[in-house]
Amino acid sequence: MLTxxxxxxxxxxxxxxxxCAFNVITVEHAEAIVxxxxxxxxxxxxxxxxxxxxxxxxRLAPIAAAARAVAMSAGVPVALHLDHVVxxxxxEQAAPNGFGSVMVDASHRPYRENVAxxxxxxxxxxxxxxxxxxxxxxxxGKDGAHAPGVRTDPAEAAAFVAxxxxxxxxxxxxxxxxxxxxxxxxxxELIVRLRRAVPVPLVLHGSSGVPDDELTAAVHxxxxxxxxxxxxxxxxxxxxxxxxxxxPELIDPRRYLIPARTAMAETVTAALRLLACPARV
Numbered sequence: 540m541l542t543x544x545x546x547x548x549x550x551x552x553x554x555x556x557x558x559c560a561f562n563v564i565t566v567e568h569a570e571a572i573v574x575x576x577x578x579x580x581x582x583x584x585x586x587x588x589x590x591x592x593x594x595x596x597x598r599l600a601p602i603a604a605a606a607r608a609v610a611m612s613a614g615v616p617v618a619l620h621l622d623h624v625v626x627x628x629x630x631e632q633a634a635p636n637g638f639g640s641v642m643v644d645a646s647h648r649p650y651r652e653n654v655a656x657x658x659x660x661x662x663x664x665x666x667x668x669x670x671x672x673x674x675x676x677x678x679x680g681k682d683g684a685h686a687p688g689v690r691t692d693p694a695e696a697a698a699f700v701a702x703x704x705x706x707x708x709x710x711x712x713x714x715x716x717x718x719x720x721x722x723x724x725x726x727x728e729l730i731v732r733l734r735r736a737v738p739v740p741l742v743l744h745g746s747s748g749v750p751d752d753e754l755t756a757a758v759h760x761x762x763x764x765x766x767x768x769x770x771x772x773x774x775x776x777x778x779x780x781x782x783x784x785x786x787p788e789l790i791d792p793r794r795y796l797i798p799a800r801t802a803m804a805e806t807v808t809a810a811l812r813l814l815a816c817p818a819r820v
Contacts, residue, residue, distance in 0.1 A: 541607065542616035544640035545670035545706060547582045548740050548764055557758045557814045560584035560620055561807060562768030563602070564591050569609040571771070571800045573617060575807025581815040582616035583807070585609070586642075586766070588623045599629065603636040620672075622766070630660060633669055640670035642709065650695070657703040665704070672742055672764070675699050676711025690729060693736035700739055707764060708733075709742040712757075725753050727760050734761025742766065747773070751813055758814055765814055771803045778802035 551558040561572045563585050576583035585606045592599045603619070610617035621633045621641045633641045641664055645656040653675070661671045676691035691710040700708055710733055713725040725743075733741055740763035746754060747769035754765065782795040789795060 540613060540616055541610045541637070542582065542618050542639070543670065544584060544618035544620050547584060547616060547618050548670075548707060550582070551815075552740050552763045555759075557763055557765045558582060558584060559807075559810050559814055560586045560622075560764055560766045561771060561810075562591065562622070562766070563587050563606050564594065564772070566602075566605045566609070567775075567796055567800045568771060568803065569606045571775075571803035572807050573609050573613045573615075574800075575804035576617070576811060577614045578804065578808045579811035579815065580615065581811040582618075583811065584618045584620050584764070586620040586622040588768075589621075589625055589629055589644075590623070592629060599632050599636055603638070607637040627660070630664065633664070634667040638669065640672065640706075642672040642674070643705075644674055646674040646676070646709075650699075654699060654702050657699075657705065661704050670706045671704075672707040672709060673699075673703060673705045674709035674711075674742075674744070676709075690726060691733060693729075693732045696733055697736045697738075700737055705739065707740045707742050708737055709744050709766075712743070725749060725757050727753075727756050730757055730760035730762060740764060746770075754814060765810075767810055770806050770810070774802040774806045775799045 547558045561583065563569045563572065569585055572583055572585055587602060587606060595602050606619060610619060618640065619638045621638045623644045624630050624641055625644050630641060643657050643660040645653045648656060657673045664671045675696055676689060689711055691712065696708060696710065712729050741761050742764040743757055743762045744766045746765050746767045778799040779795045782798050783789060
């Protein structure tokens with residue numbers, strides 16, 4: 540069932556757990572994510588990034604329609620989120636295409652420009668009925684995430700939220716996008732400080748590179764929305780590769796997409812069972 544993102548995040552926050560948001564690139568991703576969520580009996584967020592839209596020839600509508608259809612037929616609550624949006628033109632397409640939320644990404648700009656751009660976008664999105672996430676700090680490649688001075692400062696985060704009116708804040712606490720190994724160590728003390736300083740839910744990007752114990756500690760510390768993308772692609776590609784290595788004569792894509800979709804669904808189920816509703820301490 541299609542559900543507003545804000546409702547899923549609010550419920551997770553009340554329960555002291557997290558809601559997981561998984562990146563959708565293909566229809567198979569959306570189907571796998573919902574299957575995994577149904578197996579776990581947990582709500583989930585389908586998120587489509589601006590990069591994914593670019594992959595689909597810059598057209599949001601077709602992949603959004605597919606994700607929305609999958610969400611509407613799901614046996615668990617499913618939200619649609621448009622992630623890492625830089626383009627103002629793409630942002631305007633979110634509400635008409637059924638999204639309940641957006642992540643406005645001006646984090647690459649200097650602080651004052653980030654504030655101004657985010658505040659303007661948030662006002663427009665709220666007028667369209669959208670829940671708004673934004674980012675402060677640097678959640679980039681491995682070097683960027685661990686370099687001195689790029690992690691989110693609690694006092695600055697509180698000022699940023701107050702100035703922009705956003706509904707959730709993605710913070711830099713040591714995770715990195717596109718990590719292929721699970722070796723990231725999060726600044727758990729910083730997460731607690733951010734939770735205490737910021738009145739809105741915290742979001743963790745780059746979660747695929749974070750070990751299970753670090754993820755559960757982060758949720759206990761205050762992370763409410765946990766984004767996962769690379770882990771699905773690793774499972775997908777690994778299953779395709781194994782199938783074709785075993786049966787190189789295959790040409791029907793369904794024969795290798797079925798195990799790929801299953802592998803992604805199992806990854807989703809495992810993540811949801813780990814993070815969906817742990818009690819916060």
